[in-house]
Amino acid sequence: MPILTLQALTVHGVGPVDLTVGPGEVAGLTGPSGAGKTLLLRAVADLVPHGGEALLDGVPATAMPAHRWRAQVGWLPAESPWWHDTVGEHFTPCPGVDFTVLGLPAAAGAWQVSRLSTGEKQRLALLRLLCRGPAALLLDEPTSGLDATATRRVEHHVREYLAARQAPVIWVSHDQEQLARVADTIYILEGGALAPLSRPRHESAREGTWRP
Amino acid sequence: MAAVNIIDLTPLDLALAAVLVLALAATSTWLRLGLGRQLIVSGIRTAVQLLLVGLLLKVVFDADRLLWVALMAGVMLAVAGREVMRRQRRRFAGPWGYALGTVSMFISAFSVTVLALVAVVGTHPWWEPQYAIPLLGMMLGNTMNGVALALDRLTAAAWDRRDVIEARLALGETPVQATAGMRREAVRVGLTPIINAMAAAGIVSLPGMMTGQILAGAPPWTAVKYQVLIMFMIAGGTGFATLAAVALGTRRLFDARERLRLERLSHG
Structure with a gap:
C-alpha cells in the first residue's frame, strides 16, 4: 500500500512542506499563479534541486537511482511535449494500450503528433503516463484545455487507476470545484506555505455525477 | 621527398596575388557589400600569421627538440580549445566551457597523430617536427570543426528542447535515453564535413595538402598516399573527438540525480 510522504521539502522559496498522502488518496493542491505548485511537484519528482525529502512507502528518493524514483512517482506536466512523429511511438513500452478509455479512437496510435489538438495531447499524455504503471501520481492541471465531458472522463479514469493501484495522488488545479470532486483533502500553497483548505470532504462527493 | 624543380615565389609574386584581394575589396566597396575592410584585414592577417608561423616552424625544425615540439603542440591545442568555445552559442559556463572541447581534442587528435607517426609514417624520432x-x-583544425559543431548542436538542442528531456526523465528514462535523438544528431552534424570531404576528395576537389605537396615537387603518387593517410586520420580523430565531446557534454548537462541543469550553460 504505497504512501507518499514529503518531509520538510523546500524548493526556491517554497516550503518547508510536510505532507502525507495515503494509499488511494488524492491531495488536491491549489493556490495563486506563481505560488510554486508546479515547482513543488517537480521537486517531488526530483527534477529540480531541493531540500528535504520525498519518500514512497518510507523509502526516500535518494535511496535509488533518480530514473527509478521518477518511474514510480509519475509526474504529468501541465503541457506534455511529444518527440516522435506518431502517437504510437510514444507508447512502445505499453503495447495494447486502450485509447478508448479516454474517449479517443482505438486507432489513435497511428495519429501524427503534429495534428493533435490540445485536448487530445492532454488525454494521451495521461495515458502515456498511466500505462507505465507508476505507484504514485503527480498531476499538474491534468484537465486544463478539456471540455466538461472530457474532464469528467479523465477524473473518472484517474479515480479508477488509483482505486486499482491504491496510488497516492497530488492533484494540482486552479478549479476548486474540480478539487472538491476528486480530492480527499485540499491544500492551498500561498506565500511558500502549504495549508489545508478544507476538511476531508464527504464520501458521497467521490462518486460524482458523471457516468461513463 | 626530394624537392625538384621548385619555383620559389618572390615577394613580388605574392604582391601580385594580393592585387586580387584588393580588387575584390574595391569591388565589394563599390557594390556597398560592407565587406571591403573585412577582406583587407583578413588578407593582412593571413600574410602576417603565416609568415610568423613560417619563422616559428623554421626555429622549431632547426632546434629539433621534443620540448619545442611539445610546446608548439600545446599552444596549438590551447588555441583550438578557445576556438571551439568561441563558436558555441550556449557554451558550458566556467572552466567546463573550455575544458570539454580541449580534453576531447587532446584525447583524440593527439593519440591519432602519435599513432600515425609511430605506426604508419615511422619517423625517427617519432616526434620528428617536420612530420x-x-x-x-591538420588533425586539430578538423577535429576542432567537428567538436565545435557537435557541442553547439548538443547544447542548443538541450536548451530548446528542455521540456522534452524533462518529460522523458519524468517517465523514468535515464539521461542517456532522454537525449538519444539529440546526441545522435550532434554527432552526425560534427561528422558531416569530414564524410563529405572524403566522398568528394579527388572528384570535386583536390585536397589542399596534396596540392601543396605536388606544387612543392613531390611525385603525385606520394602526395596521394599522404592525402589518404591524412583523410583517414582526420576521420578517425574527428569522429572519436566528437563522440567524446558529446558524451562528456551530456554528462555535464545532468547532475548526479539525473536532473537537467541548464544553468550550467551560459546565456549567450
Whole structure:
C-alpha cells in the first residue's frame, strides 16, 4: 500500500512542506499563479534541486537511482511535449494500450503528433503516463484545455487507476470545484506555505455525477 | 621527398596575388557589400600569421627538440580549445566551457597523430617536427570543426528542447535515453564535413595538402598516399573527438540525480 510522504521539502522559496498522502488518496493542491505548485511537484519528482525529502512507502528518493524514483512517482506536466512523429511511438513500452478509455479512437496510435489538438495531447499524455504503471501520481492541471465531458472522463479514469493501484495522488488545479470532486483533502500553497483548505470532504462527493 | 624543380615565389609574386584581394575589396566597396575592410584585414592577417608561423616552424625544425615540439603542440591545442568555445552559442559556463572541447581534442587528435607517426609514417624520432607538427595541425583544425559543431548542436538542442528531456526523465528514462535523438544528431552534424570531404576528395576537389605537396615537387603518387593517410586520420580523430565531446557534454548537462541543469550553460 504505497504512501507518499514529503518531509520538510523546500524548493526556491517554497516550503518547508510536510505532507502525507495515503494509499488511494488524492491531495488536491491549489493556490495563486506563481505560488510554486508546479515547482513543488517537480521537486517531488526530483527534477529540480531541493531540500528535504520525498519518500514512497518510507523509502526516500535518494535511496535509488533518480530514473527509478521518477518511474514510480509519475509526474504529468501541465503541457506534455511529444518527440516522435506518431502517437504510437510514444507508447512502445505499453503495447495494447486502450485509447478508448479516454474517449479517443482505438486507432489513435497511428495519429501524427503534429495534428493533435490540445485536448487530445492532454488525454494521451495521461495515458502515456498511466500505462507505465507508476505507484504514485503527480498531476499538474491534468484537465486544463478539456471540455466538461472530457474532464469528467479523465477524473473518472484517474479515480479508477488509483482505486486499482491504491496510488497516492497530488492533484494540482486552479478549479476548486474540480478539487472538491476528486480530492480527499485540499491544500492551498500561498506565500511558500502549504495549508489545508478544507476538511476531508464527504464520501458521497467521490462518486460524482458523471457516468461513463 | 626530394624537392625538384621548385619555383620559389618572390615577394613580388605574392604582391601580385594580393592585387586580387584588393580588387575584390574595391569591388565589394563599390557594390556597398560592407565587406571591403573585412577582406583587407583578413588578407593582412593571413600574410602576417603565416609568415610568423613560417619563422616559428623554421626555429622549431632547426632546434629539433621534443620540448619545442611539445610546446608548439600545446599552444596549438590551447588555441583550438578557445576556438571551439568561441563558436558555441550556449557554451558550458566556467572552466567546463573550455575544458570539454580541449580534453576531447587532446584525447583524440593527439593519440591519432602519435599513432600515425609511430605506426604508419615511422619517423625517427617519432616526434620528428617536420612530420609531427603539420600532421597535428591538420588533425586539430578538423577535429576542432567537428567538436565545435557537435557541442553547439548538443547544447542548443538541450536548451530548446528542455521540456522534452524533462518529460522523458519524468517517465523514468535515464539521461542517456532522454537525449538519444539529440546526441545522435550532434554527432552526425560534427561528422558531416569530414564524410563529405572524403566522398568528394579527388572528384570535386583536390585536397589542399596534396596540392601543396605536388606544387612543392613531390611525385603525385606520394602526395596521394599522404592525402589518404591524412583523410583517414582526420576521420578517425574527428569522429572519436566528437563522440567524446558529446558524451562528456551530456554528462555535464545532468547532475548526479539525473536532473537537467541548464544553468550550467551560459546565456549567450
